[in-house]
Amino acid sequence: MTTAAATSAGAYASGSAARNVQPPWTRPDPQGNDAAPELHVYNSLTRTKVPFVPMKGKTVTWYNCGPTVYDASHMGHARNYVSQDIIRRLLRDYFGYDVILVQNVTDIDDKIIVRARQVHLLSELQKQHASGLTKELLEQVQEAWRVFFEKTLKRFAPPPAPQDNELGGAALIEAMWEEVSRLYKDEQWRRENTEKEPKLGMWFAALDSSRQAQVAAAMSLAATPTTEELSKQLIDASADVLSPWLDAAKGASVSDHSIFRSLAEYWEGRFYEDMTRLHVEKPTLVTRVTEYVPRIVDFVKRIVDNGYAYADSSPGEGKSNVWFDTRAFDGAPSKAANAAPEAKKHHYAKLAPWSKGDKALLEEGEGSLSTGASTVSGKRTPSDFALWKSSKPGEPAWPSPWGSGRPGWHIECSVMATEVLGTQIDIHSGGVDLMFPHHDNELAQSEAHSGCGQWINYFLHTGHLHIEGLKMSKSLKNFISIDEALEKYTPRRLRLAFLLQLWSSKMDFRESAMAEVKNAETTFNNFFATVRSHVREARSRGLAYSDGTAHFSQAEADLLTSLVAAQQNFRRAMCDSFDTPSGINILLELVSKANVYERSAKPQNFNVEILESVARWVSDVLLVFGLGEGPRREGQIGWGESPEPGAADGLHSSEDREEILMPYLKALSGFRDSIRKLAREDAPSAELLKLADQLRDVDMVDLGVAMEDTESGQAMLKLVPAAQLQATRAEKEQAAKDKVARKAEAAEKAKAARIEKLQKGSIAPELLFRRSSGAPVEESEYAQFDDKGIPTHDKEGKELAKKRRKNLEKEHEKQIKLHEEYLAAKQAGEI
Known part of the structure; x- marks a missing residue:
């Protein structure tokens, strides 16, 4: 215990001082299944699962054998590169490592040389x-x-x-x-x-x-x-x-070098197109053999200088092959530090020592142009292999101390990997068919170059791919190109098929297994669709909505426990050398339990949040596996929509189809619900028309759809920015308000005018002329009146003219009507 800790503990124990310091903290001590598992990987160098310990903390250096680009990619390539892509994603996105992946392209090789020559000569024959x-x-x-x-x-x-x-x-x-x-x-x-x-x-x-x-x-x-x-x-x-x-x-x-390069360039482009369609991410760095030939020459020269390679007797004037000396290397001391005595020696064929004398594999490793008697006559032992080949007529050539020639097949990977990643690398991967002699030769020449005892710490080999129980072969008519596979299966289903097999085991690609894959995909799709529906419904009530009840009973507790257990079991499966078949089954079992809960829970007691948590975690894991379609969004439920092979559906390529369509579908569903309700109530047709206008003027406008009524009875549909339609709607609504206001103002004016007119009718007709306008009756401008109150003489006593008398009679008649209107309005309470 430190001095500060001791003082603190003592102060706590002193009684009164206990209120002034924090109490001691007990460090958690997970036991058994609760302890975090350690990542182990199957390492071909030990043929066992060993702890994964990168050399530089959370940074992982990884070299992957890339394609020899001379023909179309096939399902064997797909199995290899998709499986390695899955492991890369898990290391990076699940375990949190920073992965630097270097992958080569073999763009000069015996197969490429022969194929390029043949394509060129056929083309010349056509011409x-x-x-x-x-x-x-x-x-x-x-x-x-x-x-x-x-x-x-x-x-x-x-x-x-x-x-x-x-x-x-x-x-x-x-x-x-x-x-x-x-x-x-x-x-x-x-x-x-x-x-x-x-x-x-x-x-x-x-x-x-x-x-x-x-x-x-x-x-x-x-x-x-x-x-x-x-x-x-x-x-x-x-x-x-x-x-x-x-x-x-x-x-x-x-x-001509361009003849060989053009073929390689074409098929390399096709290869990466295929990888993109399979959702295989590009490597951190791509290296090509033709870009590294000068460095390969330097690399070989150092191996020769170290005493582990030799030039043979010249098969042609001024030219030699350079061979790796397996006998000189095997058992020679290495520079391995802090290692057991046996580990301080170099070993040839670390991966497959039992294959050292396999003549067929050794010849295959040298290539079809390098197995003739004249070519190998300079080898000291059958297991020696070419580091540098003297070029024969019809082969590309580069300058070297041993004459013009070209690199051997195995040396290219050693040079490119070492140049980029250094003299010791965490991971090297490739297909199991490359284990011997290619990878064993890589190990030997790399360790001979640097003197290190362990160039690669972890060798990951993906298993063979068989088709319906038989090794894939064009001659057996079970050779499937990636093009052909993608015509029949979606990239997601192919990746799921690979996930359901251990990456390091032989995989048998069967039609029956693809039916199982489709069932698993359907299970996930149905689950995500159900959860999204519940989440949308819950959010429509508001993010802070509560009915005052805690929706957490034994059913919710059981589902939450299942989620925690699935997360723990999934981590154990991934730590067990990326056991993806178990991982997928864990997800499916959790989805099954969530479905049982969703179907059995009563709507009033339903807990959407727990169901949503399950769906989000399952989604996250599937996306880590590289099974997502379209852009990934924060808090995504599901993995995007994967159309059937050949389906012309581009919605998933930019946005999730459901996110696009659901607002429209919800508007139509609400319209349908209202129609059904009115139909049950025998509502008049005007109510139905009102609903139709609501759909046109409100729901569709807010979704950016303009519906214009036409004389034909069919609406014309236009997609217009919602803001534009909303602005137009606002203008119409304001115009309608202005019209109502103007109408109200006019009504007020009319009312005022009427009242003013009615006020004129407040004077009884017989009193109309008995006063001047606005003057008391006694101040009338007339002196004599008839029995109706119509003036006959002016105030000076002069009889009125006939025409004037007639005008006054008309005014009197008009006043009679006005007075009647006045009395009626007064009685009605209008004034």
Whole structure:
């Protein structure tokens, strides 16, 4: 205990001083299942789950093997990169790590070289025959076809009959093809031989396609004028048999770097388009092999200087291959600090030591252009692998101390990862098929370069993908490109399918499993829609609304307990090497319990807040998994709307469809409710018209919809900014108010005028002329009157003129009427 703490504790214990200091605090001590779990990951370097401990606190350095860009991406790529994207999101968005992910693009490789040459040579052949189909072109295709047949299907043909042997040459090949074609129609023969050679179907399709095109071309040459389209049809149909034939004959003449780069650039673009559609986030940094060749040369030179690589005897003038010396490296001392004695030695094939002598894997790792006897003759041992390859004619080349050449496949990742992330990295990932020799060779050459004992701390390998129980293969017709998959399934469903499998395990992609995925998606969608409906209804009553009752009973307590338990269990699942299948099941079980509560709770006792809390947490987790559609909003309930494949629905791309439509639907629903109520009450049609006007002038205006009545009886609809329509409505309302005011003012004026007029009628007709206007009666301007009170003489006694007398009679008659109106108004209380 510190001095300050001791003084405080002593003061607290002294009695009277206890009121002046804080009491001691007891540190919580979680036990058992309540303790926070520690993240463990399955590490291929140990083949066990080990604690995850980044070297720099909360920063994680990660290198991921990217694509070799020479063809379309397939479902194997999708499984690999989506699974790694999920782990990246979990590390960053759930566990709170800062992840720096570097991913390479292999844009120069044996496969790219061969494919680029073939594409280029086919294009050149098309140009040569742009004027039309020729006999020369047909003969070239026929020759390529025969060579392809001899290399592939000839061995499946039965021994030729004696008479066929006499045919010789092309005729004999024709006869053997006819036999293979006949046998291929037999399902049992096809199945048995496909088991021996999986590429049988692919080879037969290529030969059959070209053969049919040749027959059509021969007929066209004999019967119709030649055209460019005819030559193009023949070349396109024969591309698979022409490509290797052209490459063997002319591949060595292709040397322009741009030919290789253009192919790689095209397929790299397609790859990232596919990743974007699958919602795979871009890496922090993308590196390309062709951008790092000078650094690769320096890297290899250091390995040579360290004694772990050697240049072979020159296979060509001034050129050498450089090989990694696995025997010199294996068991040599490393610079590993604070390690056990065995860890202070270098080890070759750390990931798969049992594969050191696997000739097939070793040859595959060197590439199709690097496995010939002349190429590998300089190797000291079979397990040695190429760091630098001398370039042959038809291959791109860069300068080096060993002559012009190009990098080996494995060295590229070591150089790019080390250059960006340093000599020790937290995570390296890739497909399990890269474990040996690629990743093992990476480890060896990187540790040979720097001398470190452990270049990578955690190796994460995603499992193989099988289709309906079989390894994915074009020849087995179960090869699915990402394009094809997205025509059938949404990105969300594909990601859900991957989430329902352990990332490190083999995955069997089955149609039946996708039905299960769709059911899970529907369960989440229905739950979110229900909760959003309840939340909207609650908010319509006001954020501070209360009915004075605490809606928390045993049902709410049970649901809250289920939420806490689900959160704890989910964290344990994610800490158990990202166990996403368990994580998804935990979410579905919680949703099921929430649905039971929602259906069983009485409306008057319903607690929306607890249900909303469940939905928000489930939403947050699904969004962390990368399952969201559209922009993410604060406090979002749900994961956005994912349209069916091919659906032309763009609402989800900018805003959540429900958020857009619900105000309109609510207005229409309210209108419908009012109509039904009036119908039950047999209300007059005027009341229905009043509702229609309310919808037009109030509800739709506030939603930015102008409804203009037309003579046809159908309203014209226009989408106009709500503020503009509201301003127009306000102007109309003000104009109506002004009209009422003017009418009221006019009425007041009319009333005043009438009262003024009625006041004139207050004088009895017989008294009208007995006084001057406004003067007492005795001051009348007349001296004599008749019996009606009409003057006959003026005040000087002079008799009035006849015309004047007549005018006075008219005034008297008018006064009679005014007086009658006055008396009637007075009686009515108007005045």
